[in-house]
Structures are given as structure tokens and as C-alpha cells.
Amino acid sequence: MERDFFLYNTLSRRREKFEPLTPGMAGIYVCGPTVYGDAHLGHARPGITYDVLVRLLRHLGYKVRYVRNITDVGHLENDSDEGEDKIEKKARLEQLEPMEIVQHYTIRYHEAMKLLNTLPPSIEPRASGHIPEQISLVSKILEGGYAYISNGSVYFDVERYNQKYPYGILSGRTLENVISNSRELDGADDKRSPFDFALWKKATPEHIMKWDSPWSNGFPGWHLECSAMSAKYLGERFDIHGGGMDLLFPHHECELAQNTAARGEGGVRYWMHNNMITINGQKMGKSLGNFITLEELFTGSHEILERAYSPMAIRFFILQAHYRSTLDFSNEALTAAEKGYKKMVQAAKDVANLNAYGQELSTEIEAVRDGIYDALCDDLNTSVALANLFEAVRVVNLAKDGQFKLSIKDKEMLQFLFKEIMEGVLGLVDEQSGTGNSQVLNEVVDMILEMRREAKAEKNFAKSDAIRNRLTGVGITIKDTKEGTDWSL
Numbered sequence: 001m002e003r004d005f006f007l008y009n010t011l012s013r014r015r016e017k018f019e020p021l022t023p024g025m026a027g028i029y030v031c032g033p034t035v036y037g038d039a040h041l042g043h044a045r046p047g048i049t050y051d052v053l054v055r056l057l058r059h060l061g062y063k064v065r066y067v068r069n070i071t072d073v074g075h076l077e078n079d080s081d082e083g084e085d086k087i088e089k090k091a092r093l094e095q096l097e098p099m100e101i102v103q104h105y106t107i108r109y110h111e112a113m114k115l116l117n118t119l120p121p122s123i124e125p126r127a128s129g130h131i132p133e134q135i136s137l138v139s140k141i142l143e144g145g146y147a148y149i150s151n152g153s154v155y156f157d158v159e160r161y162n163q164k165y166p167y168g169i170l171s172g173r174t175l176e177n178v179i180s181n182s183r184e185l186d187g188a189d190d191k192r193s194p195f196d197f198a199l200w201k202k203a204t205p206e207h208i209m210k211w212d213s214p215w216s217n218g219f220p221g222w223h224l225e226c227s228a229m230s231a232k233y234l235g236e237r238f239d240i241h242g243g244g245m246d247l248l249f250p251h252h253e254c255e256l257a258q259n260t261a262a263r264g265e266g267g268v269r270y271w272m273h274n275n276m277i278t279i280n281g282q283k284m285g286k287s288l289g290n291f292i293t294l295e296e297l298f299t300g301s302h303e304i305l306e307r308a309y310s311p312m313a314i315r316f317f318i319l320q321a322h323y324r325s326t327l328d329f330s331n332e333a334l335t336a337a338e339k340g341y342k343k344m345v346q347a348a349k350d351v352a353n354l355n356a357y358g359q360e361l362s363t364e365i366e367a368v369r370d371g372i373y374d375a376l377c378d379d380l381n382t383s384v385a386l387a388n389l390f391e392a393v394r395v396v397n398l399a400k401d402g403q404f405k406l407s408i409k410d411k412e413m414l415q416f417l418f419k420e421i422m423e424g425v426l427g428l429v430d431e432q433s434g435t436g437n438s439q440v441l442n443e444v445v446d447m448i449l450e451m452r453r454e455a456k457a458e459k460n461f462a463k464s465d466a467i468r469n470r471l472t473g474v475g476i477t478i479k480d481t482k483e484g485t486d487w488s489l
């Protein structure tokens with residue numbers, strides 16, 4: 001590799017040079033969604049962050065194996081060991097099979113991720129497809145004496161583990177503060193301590209997704225799948241484990257403890273965590289009425305949205321912040337991001353038509369290139385990388401106005417930066433450059449919207465409403481704004 005890549009390791013709490021276990025190869029595991037609802041704004045940030053990580057490492061010359069799981073079993077309500085399975089609950093409410101829920105929302109998740117231009121993972125394992133691997137991991141942990149069987153369920157013995165290994169090392173907790181934050185046992189519990197967590201749960205008769213095991217007919221605990229599947233596809237030791245900060249505790253802490261209990265070491269070299277998105281300064285939550293799905297964002301169909309925002313505007317908005325910083329969503333911030341995105345894409349198009357003379361690479365362009373690589377290789381600083389790309393935009397606009405003389409080398413370098421960095425690494429593509437059918441569709445819808453504007457201007461509201469209804473009928477949503485009319489499929 002010509003360039004060193006540095007990343008912040010949550011475990012060591014330090015910025016470290018990336019040194020993969022196998023030179024030239026990178027193994028990455030990212031916790032994917034529990035598929036019981038539509039992908040929302042909270043899914044966009046890890047989706048895009050780890051996509052840029054994978055794209056950057058490939059750009060730097062690494063061969064990357066990117067594993068992102070689908071949780072389709074074992075994730076109980078409130079992320080605890082009690083309550084209904086999130087997917088089974090949804091299935092009961094919708095009167096569908098759990099696997100129908102899983103299939104439906106997995107497809108929806110893939111569609112949303114594709115619109116955001118994230119690359120698919122190399123392997124996308126499902127928890128329900130890895131029951132034997134999970135059972136064998138539970139057996140190993142039991143053999144080591146770090147778990148116990150209780151009424152057909154198996155629990156991880158946190159206190160016993162903590163005698164040998166530091167429980168809480170990843171999230172920065174001590175067993176004392178884990179204990180003080182755990183609720184009291186209610187007596188009906190099979191656990192010895194409230195902070196123990198389930199590796200295997202005996203199923204109640206009405207439970208649907210269950211399998212035979214040496215302990216009971218039941219199902220795996222939520223944290224178990226990631227320990228089992230990361231080892232299966234990346235090895236018991238692998239390079240990078242990523243996920244949202246909300247997964248740090250208990251999910252990743254328990255994963256690390258399971259790995260260590262079964263194999264004597266945590267197995268992960270670098271733990272990465274992206275920060276969360278807030279909405280107008282508040283945490284996103286169903287009870288707060290600010291829970292926005294990606295589809296609602298793309299169509300503008302949520303009461304707190306002033307209009308629709310395109311997937312690239314959202315991608316640009318997310319990349320404007322460093323992945324470890326908080327990011328506050330607002331209509332103003334997204335509108336500003338959309339403006340910035342359009343400016344950048346326009347400059348990328350304009351550069352092809354500029355005249356260039358001479359062979360010297362100018363210092364301005366060289367500084368822009370170095371600034372971009374330095375930023376991206378410094379713990380994925382997309383925020384500074386974008387600021388440097390805006391310098392490139394400024395140079396293009398100066399050259400357009402005749403105020404900057406581009407050399408052939410300058411022009412080539414600018415084209416390289418827009419093509420390979422903006423598009424290739426940051427994944428920001430030109431949404432308007434649709435070819436074939438999508439180009440035709442854009443023009444046809446614009447034409448129809450023009451007819452509707454004319455009808456409105458003539459106060460022929462029956463006609464303008466009829467046009468709107470016909471468009472809705474074929475799946476095109478339109479939304480009137482101060483600037484005009486937005487539409488989306």
C-alpha cells in the first residue's frame with residue numbers, strides 16, 4: 001500500500017495505523033439490521049460510513065471481504081432477554097409468517113441501501129441460517145465454565161468471566177456500574193444475576209422460530225449470531241468490526257465476552273463505532289413522532305419534512321460530518337447539503353469542457369489531492385475530504401471564468417478526483433445523469449408537471465387535481481414547494 005490508513009479503535013481509545021492480519025487483505029464485519037420494519041434515517045449512517053470504509057480500502061489497493069449480517073431471530077423487545085421476538089411480534093400483528101416479515105423488510109432494506117448507492121456486502125449471513133454454528137459456540141462457552149444452564153436456557157456468567165477477563169473493557173464500564181444499572185431480578189427469571197445475558201433461550205409453546213439443541217427446543221440470544229458468523233466468514237481473528245454506537249453496550253460488549261470465553265481472546269483488531277443522528281436536536285424515536293423512514297425522506301411524506309430529499313442529498317449530508325461526530329438532521333441542513341452536492345456534481349461535469357495548456361501540475365491542485373487523501377486516511381475524515389473537494393470546485397469555476405489557467409495535468413487530476421474520489425470512494429454520483437428509461441421518465445414527468453402548472457394558472461383545479469391523481473395512480477408522488485414541484489417514484 002502506498003498510503004497508510006489510520007483509524008480510531010474504540011477498544012484502545014486511540015488512533016492506530018491499520019495493519020491487517022494478512023497484508024493487502026481486510027476483513028470487515030458490520031452489524032446489520034434486525035428486519036422487522038422499514039429502513040430509517042438511523043440505518044443510513046452506518047450503511048454509508050462502512051460503505052465509504054470499504055470503498056476507500058479497495059481504492060487504496062486492499063482486497064476487502066465485507067460481511068454484514070441480517071438479524072432475523074433472537075432480537076427480543078427492548079434489546080433485553082425478555083419479551084417477544086421483534087420479528088415474531090410484527091408477524092403476529094400483520095398476521096404473516098415471521099419469514100415473510102424477514103423477506104419483506106430485507107428486500108426493502110436492500111432497495112433503500114441501493115438508492116443511497118451503498119455497495120452490497122461480500123457476504124450477508126442470516127442468524128437463522130447459522131443455528132448449528134451458534135449451538136457449537138454455546139457448547140464451547142459452557143465447556144470453559146463461563147455459562148450455566150437454567151431451566152433449559154443457557155446464560156453467560158458475567159461475574160465468573162469478570163474474575164479472569166475485564167467485562168466492560170470495550171464500552172468503558174466496570175462490573176460495578178453495570179450492576180448498578182441492571183434492574184432487580186423479578187424472581188420469575190432463570191438468571192443468577194440481572195447482568196447475565198442469554199446465549200440460548202428455551203422457547204415457550206407459542207414461540208414460532210425455534211430449534212432443537214442439547215438444552216431445549218429454543219432459539220439463540222441476540223449477541224451470539226455475530227460471534228458465530230464473524231468467525232465463520234472472517235476467522236476467529238479478524239481486522240475490523242463496525243456498528244453504531246447504540247450497539248456498543250450491551251451487544252458488542254457481549255460479543256467480545258463471548259469470543260474471549262470461547263477462544264481466549266476478543267478476536268477483533270479494530271472496533272469502529274459511528275455516532276448517531278439526532279433530529280432537530282432530539283433523539284429519534286417512535287414515541288417522539290420524529291421517526292423518519294428512508295422512503296419518507298425520499299418522498300417527503302412525513303409531517304416534519306418540508307419536502308422530499310434525494311438519496312444523494314442525504315448521502316452528502318451524512319458525509320459532511322465525521323462519522324464519530326453527532327449529526328443533527330433538519331430541513332435547513334439537508335437543503336444546504338443538497339445545494340453543495342449539486343454544485344459539486346456540476347463542477348465535475350464542467351471540468352470536461354475546460355481548455356487546458358501545459359504539463360505542470362499546479363500546486364493548488366496538488367494540495368487539494370493531498371488534502372483529500374490525508375483526510376480520508378485519517379480515520380475516514382469525509383468532512384475535511386469534502387472541504388478539499390470544494391477547493392477543486394472553486395478552481396473549476398475560476399477556470400471557467402478564465403481566472404485560472406489549467407494545465408493538462410491539472411485537468412486530468414481534477415477529473416481523477418471527481419471520478420475516483422467523489423464518485424468512487426465517497427459514492428456521490430450524479431442523480432440527474434439518468435440514461436435510457438430514467439432520462440425519458442424525467443422528461444415525461446417534467447412535461448406533465450408543466451401541464452399541471454398551466455392548469456393551475458388557468459384556475460382549472462379539476463384538471464390539476466386529475467393530473468395529480470393519475471400520477472399517484474402510477475406510483476409517482478408529487479409535492480408542491482415554494483420553489484416548484486418535487487416528484488418521486
Ligand code: ZN
Nearest residue numbers: 031032226251
Ligand atoms: Zn451484531
